[in-house]
Amino acid sequence: MRWGWALLGLLLALGAPAGAEKGMEFPEYDGRDRVHILNADNYQAVMKRYGVMVLYYHKHVGESRAAQRQFQMEELALELITSPAALTYQLAAQVLDDYDDEDIGFGLVDSKKDGAVAKKLGMKEIESIYIFADDEIVEYDGQLAADTLVEFLYDVIEDPVEIIDNERELKGFFNIDEDMKLVGYFKGKKSPHFIEFDDAAEEFHPFVKFFATFDSKIGKMLKLKMNQVDFYEPFMNEPVTIPGKPHTEAELVDYIEAHDRSPTLRKLEPHSMYEIWEDAIDGQHIVAFAEESDPDGFEFLEILKEVSRENTDNPDLSIIWIDPDDFPLLVPYWEKTFDIDLSSPQIGVVDVEDADSLWLDMDEDEAMPTAHQLDEWIEDVLSGHIDPDDDYDSVNDDNDNQENDDDDDDNDSGDDK
Amino acid sequence: MRWGWALLGLLLALGAPAGAEKGMEFPEYDGRDRVHILNADNYQAVMKRYGVMVLYYHKHVGESRAAQRQFQMEELALELITSPAALTYQLAAQVLDDYDDEDIGFGLVDSKKDGAVAKKLGMKEIESIYIFADDEIVEYDGQLAADTLVEFLYDVIEDPVEIIDNERELKGFFNIDEDMKLVGYFKGKKSPHFIEFDDAAEEFHPFVKFFATFDSKIGKMLKLKMNQVDFYEPFMNEPVTIPGKPHTEAELVDYIEAHDRSPTLRKLEPHSMYEIWEDAIDGQHIVAFAEESDPDGFEFLEILKEVSRENTDNPDLSIIWIDPDDFPLLVPYWEKTFDIDLSSPQIGVVDVEDADSLWLDMDEDEAMPTAHQLDEWIEDVLSGHIDPDDDYDSVNDDNDNQENDDDDDDNDSGDDK
Numbered sequence: 001m002r003w004g005w006a007l008l009g010l011l012l013a014l015g016a017p018a019g020a021e022k023g024m025e026f027p028e029y030d031g032r033d034r035v036h037i038l039n040a041d042n043y044q045a046v047m048k049r050y051g052v053m054v055l056y057y058h059k060h061v062g063e064s065r066a067a068q069r070q071f072q073m074e075e076l077a078l079e080l081i082t083s084p085a086a087l088t089y090q091l092a093a094q095v096l097d098d099y100d101d102e103d104i105g106f107g108l109v110d111s112k113k114d115g116a117v118a119k120k121l122g123m124k125e126i127e128s129i130y131i132f133a134d135d136e137i138v139e140y141d142g143q144l145a146a147d148t149l150v151e152f153l154y155d156v157i158e159d160p161v162e163i164i165d166n167e168r169e170l171k172g173f174f175n176i177d178e179d180m181k182l183v184g185y186f187k188g189k190k191s192p193h194f195i196e197f198d199d200a201a202e203e204f205h206p207f208v209k210f211f212a213t214f215d216s217k218i219g220k221m222l223k224l225k226m227n228q229v230d231f232y233e234p235f236m237n238e239p240v241t242i243p244g245k246p247h248t249e250a251e252l253v254d255y256i257e258a259h260d261r262s263p264t265l266r267k268l269e270p271h272s273m274y275e276i277w278e279d280a281i282d283g284q285h286i287v288a289f290a291e292e293s294d295p296d297g298f299e300f301l302e303i304l305k306e307v308s309r310e311n312t313d314n315p316d317l318s319i320i321w322i323d324p325d326d327f328p329l330l331v332p333y334w335e336k337t338f339d340i341d342l343s344s345p346q347i348g349v350v351d352v353e354d355a356d357s358l359w360l361d362m363d364e365d366e367a368m369p370t371a372h373q374l375d376e377w378i379e380d381v382l383s384g385h386i387d388p389d390d391d392y393d394s395v396n397d398d399n400d401n402q403e404n405d406d407d408d409d410d411n412d413s414g415d416d417k
Numbered sequence: 418m419r420w421g422w423a424l425l426g427l428l429l430a431l432g433a434p435a436g437a438e439k440g441m442e443f444p445e446y447d448g449r450d451r452v453h454i455l456n457a458d459n460y461q462a463v464m465k466r467y468g469v470m471v472l473y474y475h476k477h478v479g480e481s482r483a484a485q486r487q488f489q490m491e492e493l494a495l496e497l498i499t500s501p502a503a504l505t506y507q508l509a510a511q512v513l514d515d516y517d518d519e520d521i522g523f524g525l526v527d528s529k530k531d532g533a534v535a536k537k538l539g540m541k542e543i544e545s546i547y548i549f550a551d552d553e554i555v556e557y558d559g560q561l562a563a564d565t566l567v568e569f570l571y572d573v574i575e576d577p578v579e580i581i582d583n584e585r586e587l588k589g590f591f592n593i594d595e596d597m598k599l600v601g602y603f604k605g606k607k608s609p610h611f612i613e614f615d616d617a618a619e620e621f622h623p624f625v626k627f628f629a630t631f632d633s634k635i636g637k638m639l640k641l642k643m644n645q646v647d648f649y650e651p652f653m654n655e656p657v658t659i660p661g662k663p664h665t666e667a668e669l670v671d672y673i674e675a676h677d678r679s680p681t682l683r684k685l686e687p688h689s690m691y692e693i694w695e696d697a698i699d700g701q702h703i704v705a706f707a708e709e710s711d712p713d714g715f716e717f718l719e720i721l722k723e724v725s726r727e728n729t730d731n732p733d734l735s736i737i738w739i740d741p742d743d744f745p746l747l748v749p750y751w752e753k754t755f756d757i758d759l760s761s762p763q764i765g766v767v768d769v770e771d772a773d774s775l776w777l778d779m780d781e782d783e784a785m786p787t788a789h790q791l792d793e794w795i796e797d798v799l800s801g802h803i804d805p806d807d808d809y810d811s812v813n814d815d816n817d818n819q820e821n822d823d824d825d826d827d828n829d830s831g832d833d834k
Binding site: 022023024025026027091095096099143144146147148150151154158162164165166168169170171172173175176211273274277292293294295296297298299302303325327328329330331332333334337343350352353354355367368 | 439440441442443444508512513516560561562563564565567568571575579581582583585586587588589590592593628690691694709710711712713714715716719720742744745746747748749750751752754760767769770771772784785
């Protein structure tokens with residue numbers, strides 16, 4: 001696998017496309033090394049130098065291997081281009097170098113050589129990135145792409161609670177339906193109950209979104225009494241009121257920890273994709289692919305949300321929605337791995353271990369399944385009636401475990417014509 | 418600027434984060450060269466081999482420079498990591514290699530050596546990417562990132578007209594408000610008027626979205642008579658009916674060409690960012706930064722949409738909305754270049770040539786400007802009363818050109834308390 005070096009030289013000289021007028025210049029990595037290598041001797045000193053520290057807890061790399069590199073330039077160049085991780089990490093460090101008066105440092109911790117350092121710092125999972133900010137540790141278990149990591153870091157350094165001041169901001173609050181969120185109504189910033197709420201927010205920030213209002217009109221529109229906190233699962237219109245107001249930080253943390261895993265429907269986001277993918281029920285996921293910006297995909301998503309809302313009390317049901325637009329580089333890989341066509345919506349069961357999967361038969365030219373049909377299919381999956389050896393048609397008449405058969409599905413009219 | 422090679426070796430060994438269970442494996446460039454170098458002798462033969470051909474029309478690279486590379490391995494390795502363009506282009510080619518039965522080829526055309534080839538193929542702008550599909554040429558003038566380019570190519574190979582079959586799909590149609598779109602009501606797929614519409618769609622695909630319905634109920638909900646075509650500017654709720662139905666392809670093309678540049682408000686998207694940025698009025702843009710997923714940003718965007726809808730008939734007004742979430746790597750650069758804080762919404766005038774800019778003074782802790790105040794500020798910009806030597810307060814009382822002073826702003830109540 002040798003490169004044509006002349007071609008390579010040519011490619012190197014390609015820059016950003018034209019029209020890169022002032023104002024739109026993407027940063028390219030400048031080659032300056034900004035990443036610290038942390039060890040038992042230096043980690044305390046290095047971490048003191050930064051307000052926010054980002055550490056990549058990586059698997060061990062043998063000394064000899066690294067040392068050998070010096071004499072294998074050509075191989076090195078080749079491997080470099082096949083290994084975007086280094087570039088990504090350095091580019092993120094470069095972009096955030098001296099950002100917005102926040103000192104953001106980047107470092108590496110070797111899992112074998114410096115496991116003790118990792119233990120002291122509280123880093124558990126090898127090959128994860130940990131962010132240390134304001135005495136909190138945030139684990140990043142998302143795509144290793146500079147833009148995704150950098151965007152996540154912006155979220156980390158934001159305030160953990162957003163205040164809703166007026167009706168337009170309230171509309172913005174309702175517009176956020178992909179994340180788990182909480183909203184509370186408090187007397188003001190100095191209210192001890194708000195301070196408990198704010199402290200709880202820090203524990204889950206930025207994965208769970210916390211909102212508060214001090215405005216009685218907004219409180220009323222949210223149907224909140226003083227010191228009441230409501231909890232919204234992703235995509236659910238109706239919140240659940242956390243019982244026992246006013247709450248201490250510990251009470252809020254306990255409640256959220258009991259509810260933050262396995263919502264009925266959640267969206268796969270690049271910044272948390274591996275964490276969500278790991279979090280499978282019995283090693284399986286129900287996965288739905290739907291492109292929201294496409295009328296077909298939008299339609300299917302509406303049906304999926306309807307089914308999810310009807311089944312929100314079923315603890316065994318957890319559906320992951322993937323918008324292919326968010327993962328263009330994975331589309332051909334998913335199509336091959338799962339043997340599906342992602343130009344139209346798909347729903348299936350995927351085994352996380354071996355990527356074995358079974359997909360609901362939806363003909364592209366026919367109508368979408370109704371909410372009722374989708375509900376039946378999901379019941380069959382949960383009851384184990386659907387496995388990779390069967391197909392949908394053969395199990396469709398075999399529903400002896402349909403607890404939700406009597407569910408309201410009057411919203412389905414018009415779909416099965 | 419020398420690298421520590423040991424560190425480099427270490428970085429090289431970093432892979433994707435853990436939890437990369439089966440099903441979530443991002444492609445890494447495998448080092449195989451898939452990019453053709455086109456010249457006068459081979460271009461016809463190469464292009465014949467692919468259903469879709471992607472060509473990067475790049476600035477000339479000297480022969481000697483490329484040849485020299487063979488003897489400068491270390492520099493080369495360094496430059497490689499500073500030059501993501503080559504990697505991006507190869508990775509896009511790899512991901513789409515053998516995609517979905519579509520043959521998608523990738524090539525390079527040197528602007529000096531093979532200007533004649535470029536001319537024959539109709540490529541005009543150096544440093545742009547041109548996509549040849551179904552006898553149409555589509556110019557890509559967006560971010561040179563593999564995911565953005567690949568997603569754009571998926572859009573290119575989709576059908577140019579989406580059919581709206583039912584109410585949920587109609588809801589999906591209304592949900593798309595960031596793009597310019599057209600919708601027509603026709604008798605069926607074989608209607609000659611639909612065929613003209615479909616042919617017109619090919620000319621603008623995928624930048625302008627085309628929808629059609631053959632369902633009388635949906636037609637009625639869209640207030641469309643048979644063969645009527647409505648045109649929607651981005652973010653406008655009310656369409657304009659294209660006069661003179663039924664339309665020929667040429668009539669539709671003429672109408673869209675007269676209206677597709679400079680909508681009142683449009684969103685900067687990675688796949689067309691350079692084209693939009695170039696398309697300035699008198700070398701200036703009104704630029705608004707607002708994060709839609711943040712209540713503040715959502716609120717500001719609502720005000721901006723309101724002002725845009727009120728001024729949709731003003732041909733001199735063209736606002737570019739940038740959601741910082743779409744461009745995380747540019748945020749620190751914009752903050753430095755424009756001397757603004759992007760953690761809250763901003764609106765300003767930017768000179769495209771030198772990136773000089775002037776920004777509306779919005780205090781983070783105070784209320785947003787009302788639609789009326791924003792309208793006044795925009796009037797001042799358009800009339801030339803605002804220039805980089807003034808600030809907002811000093812020109813605010815100097816409105817002798819406020820044509821829209823009597824505009825309805827009863828929606829502003831509650832914002833200026």
